[in-house]
Amino acid sequence: MTLFVQQLIxxxxxxxxxALIALGYTMVYGIIxxxxxxxxxxxxxxxxxxxxxxxxxxxxxxxxxxxxxxxVAVAILxxxxxxxxxxxxxxxxxxxxxxxxxxxxxxxxxxxxxxxLENLMQYWKGPSPxxxxxxxxxxxxxxxxxxxxxxxxxxxxxxVVLMMVLQTFVRYSRLGKAMRATAQDKDAAQLxxxxxxxxxxxxxxxxxxxxxxxxxxxxxxxxxxxxxxxFAAGLKAFTAAVLGGIGNIAGAMLGGFLIGLIEAxxxxxxxxxxxxVVVFSVLVLVLIFRPSGLLGESLPNKV
Amino acid sequence: xxxxxxxxAVAATALAAVLAACTNSTSTTSTAGxxxxxxxxxxxIKIGVDLPVSGADASIGIPTQNGxxxxxxxxxxxxxxxxxxxxxxxxxxxxxxxxxxxAAGAQNVKTFIADSSVLAMVGPFNSNVAKSxxxxxxxxxxxxxxxxxxxxxxxxxxxxxxxxxxxxxTNTYFRVCTxxxxxxxxxxxxxxxxLGLKKIFIIDDNETYGKGLADVFDASFRQLGGTVLGHExxxxxxxxxxxxxxxxKADNPDGVFFGGNTSTGGGLxxxxxxxxxxxxxxxxxxxxxxxxxxETVAGATANGSYMTVAAPDASKLPSAKQFxxxxxxxxKSNVGPYSAxxxxxxxxxxxxxxxxxxxxxxxxxTRADVLKYVAATKDFDSPIGKxxxxxxxxxxxxxxxxxxxxxxxxITIDVITLKS
Numbered sequence: 001m002t003l004f005v006q007q008l009i010x011x012x013x014x015x016x017x018x019a020l021i022a023l024g025y026t027m028v029y030g031i032i033x034x035x036x037x038x039x040x041x042x043x044x045x046x047x048x049x050x051x052x053x054x055x056x057x058x059x060x061x062x063x064x065x066x067x068x069x070x071x072v073a074v075a076i077l078x079x080x081x082x083x084x085x086x087x088x089x090x091x092x093x094x095x096x097x098x099x100x101x102x103x104x105x106x107x108x109x110x111x112x113x114x115x116x117l118e119n120l121m122q123y124w125k126g127p128s129p130x131x132x133x134x135x136x137x138x139x140x141x142x143x144x145x146x147x148x149x150x151x152x153x154x155x156x157x158x159x160v161v162l163m164m165v166l167q168t169f170v171r172y173s174r175l176g177k178a179m180r181a182t183a184q185d186k187d188a189a190q191l192x193x194x195x196x197x198x199x200x201x202x203x204x205x206x207x208x209x210x211x212x213x214x215x216x217x218x219x220x221x222x223x224x225x226x227x228x229x230x231f232a233a234g235l236k237a238f239t240a241a242v243l244g245g246i247g248n249i250a251g252a253m254l255g256g257f258l259i260g261l262i263e264a265x266x267x268x269x270x271x272x273x274x275x276x277v278v279v280f281s282v283l284v285l286v287l288i289f290r291p292s293g294l295l296g297e298s299l300p301n302k303v
Numbered sequence: 304x305x306x307x308x309x310x311x312a313v314a315a316t317a318l319a320a321v322l323a324a325c326t327n328s329t330s331t332t333s334t335a336g337x338x339x340x341x342x343x344x345x346x347x348i349k350i351g352v353d354l355p356v357s358g359a360d361a362s363i364g365i366p367t368q369n370g371x372x373x374x375x376x377x378x379x380x381x382x383x384x385x386x387x388x389x390x391x392x393x394x395x396x397x398x399x400x401x402x403x404x405x406a407a408g409a410q411n412v413k414t415f416i417a418d419s420s421v422l423a424m425v426g427p428f429n430s431n432v433a434k435s436x437x438x439x440x441x442x443x444x445x446x447x448x449x450x451x452x453x454x455x456x457x458x459x460x461x462x463x464x465x466x467x468x469x470x471x472x473t474n475t476y477f478r479v480c481t482x483x484x485x486x487x488x489x490x491x492x493x494x495x496x497x498l499g500l501k502k503i504f505i506i507d508d509n510e511t512y513g514k515g516l517a518d519v520f521d522a523s524f525r526q527l528g529g530t531v532l533g534h535e536x537x538x539x540x541x542x543x544x545x546x547x548x549x550x551x552k553a554d555n556p557d558g559v560f561f562g563g564n565t566s567t568g569g570g571l572x573x574x575x576x577x578x579x580x581x582x583x584x585x586x587x588x589x590x591x592x593x594x595x596x597x598e599t600v601a602g603a604t605a606n607g608s609y610m611t612v613a614a615p616d617a618s619k620l621p622s623a624k625q626f627x628x629x630x631x632x633x634x635k636s637n638v639g640p641y642s643a644x645x646x647x648x649x650x651x652x653x654x655x656x657x658x659x660x661x662x663x664x665x666x667x668x669t670r671a672d673v674l675k676y677v678a679a680t681k682d683f684d685s686p687i688g689k690x691x692x693x694x695x696x697x698x699x700x701x702x703x704x705x706x707x708x709x710x711x712x713x714i715t716i717d718v719i720t721l722k723s
Contacts, residue, residue, distance in 0.1 A: 003549070006549050006553075007546055007549060007550075014543050014545070118400075127357050127359065127401035128358060128359045128401065128599070129359055129570065129596070129599070131599060131600065138578075151578075222543070222574075223574055223602070224574065224600055227401070228400050228401055229540075229542060231540065233542070263543070263546065264545075264546035265546075267546035267547050268549070271535060272538070272541075272546075273509060273537065275538070276538055
């Protein structure tokens, strides 16, 4: 039982990172029906940006006291901003002109963008894994026989808080309404006076910023990064978005946590090498019985 | 469609970046004999070198490649084949996306085979790459010597026979290092006897080398009376090992064994062990985690790790003094764990090529002649001692070094001589 709870925490922490990445996939798909394959690499770019910021600040190890809050805030907000801008630039350069092209064209462009980002990162930091400074003190809390690391609490909390902020933004703010209107019907939204180019750019900004936050968190959580990390993580996060119901913000979060849990439990009770098999088997089963994912697409049918 | 000059410029830059990255990661052919005088007669003989020299494997691949480069440069300086030929290298990289890749290795070997001036090759570094290359060199009759492959199935038993597809009775594959059945046994003895460990949790990367070594270790450790708590396989590109290590910790292991390379997870597993509270438990592995990259990835948590290298520690051998001095003078860096092996492999091939040239009356020899002389190698004086090959292509003088990471640096604590 103790072990089960321990693996629950491992799974939720891993799932928190998937969830943060999945939010970006789901937002972009929700608004322009594009599977943005470059998104996983934007996430890796987030770790690289945070690492660059930490290097600029001269942080190489654990920071304590009030400086910790400043350092974490600067690194995480900086990574979010830079990743957000990268997302906007990618949309402007690679996707905007293809918005009315056949669906296959932007999809291939997205795969191309992914390769470009991977190679740029390889060029920037080299092709080897890079150590990432620990930054936050990492005391473990013992709850009965279960130990919880501070890092794990950080990952889970951040994922949930950012998801709630995003949900509130999309549901209640004017810009959020514009996003939902654009998702429903671009032409009608434009007729109502919504600038759809800005709205779509904003979607990329927010989605990529969340990937930036995930990048910082995973850097601290794993203590290392690698230019190719985004490939595997992106694939799992995309799966999470589909599992929860693509286009659905709460669904992406649920999917992310579920996949993290499935991986941890498979490792514990079946074997580590089967974790991918089980994750994708669950996906297939869910899609057979609920083709629109667990929570369903929250947006009305399109096209 | 209308393109603004800016987006055109950006697209062009992006394309250029991709092209540049592609050329970087696929292959680099260079002429290593640049510093030595080309022979007057002008005909060139090449040694093909296939190793992972980019990405996570680069920290061990490049010093290995340097060993061959040094041997070739020295040969030219010392009047290779009486100055009738110029010796050169063809250096190819088998790493794709930062990691050794069997398909890339096979492609490189095809390049060597197509180049008639390549008479021998050194490589590959990784056993799974060797599996895809041996059928090709066997078919073409091109001799290859690996400085570091340790998987048993490359030279021994039915697995090895299956690799010799075109000419089952001819062997073109040799290695100057020992096999995993010996490395795994030695590691099990270190764990059970030297470190006195009773219960071990085994993790491997499911690759030819990693799983092979872990299986041997598993069986040998049980035979020595130890308990194997679990034997798990990880998947490619995995980053999160916390669930796996939590499972391991629940069994209270005395030690964790990793079969695999740093590039396939060996460093990350060690790093995350301390996150789940296994930081003070000894970590054991084979030569796959003996690269400097391991200490970079694992950081301070690397201490307390033990690994073997399927080569004698060159810095401790009197026979290697001259080689080490020459290497440091030429490359301004320290030798890697497999530099001396690669140097020796190249030396054996160079000697065989010279004999073959004499046989051919000073003309270009055939690959078959070179192969014949490499196969007949016996008591060859080299930095790693006297080297020879048995009928399978294995070395007749297997030696292992045992390393422990102390203060963030691997230190040789023993040299183990094995029965051949």
